[in-house]
Amino acid sequence: PGMSLVPFVGDVGALYAAADLVVCRSGAVTCSELLATGTPAVLVPSPNVTGDHQTGNARAMEAAGAAVLL
Numbered sequence: 032p033g034m035s036l037v038p039f040v041g042d043v044g045a046l047y048a049a050a051d052l053v054v055c056r057s058g059a060v061t062c063s064e065l066l067a068t069g070t071p072a073v074l075v076p077s078p079n080v081t082g083d084h085q086t087g088n089a090r091a092m093e094a095a096g097a098a099v100l101l
Contacts, residue, residue: 044068057089057098065097072098 040046047053047068055061057074065072074092076085092098 057085057092057100059084059088062088062092062098066092073101074098075101 037046044064044067047064047070050070053065053070053072055065055072055074057076058080062074072092074085074089076083076089086100089098089100093100
């Protein structure tokens with residue numbers, strides 16, 4: 032039990048699958064990996080991305096019951 036902070040990992044899908052909960056940004060690839068592994072998430076969209084697309088991604092995942100938008 033507890034929290035783990037890790038450096039860059041090539042197989043992030045394996046980490047997501049092993050996690051109980053992920054707190055992360057909501058870029059398209061991150062969201063697709065979370066959905067593919069069924070990992071619950073708290074999404075914190077970056078305010079500095081073009082067109083605020085991360086907020087849209089997070090809202091879609093929240094509406095699907097796959098994440099909470101912070």
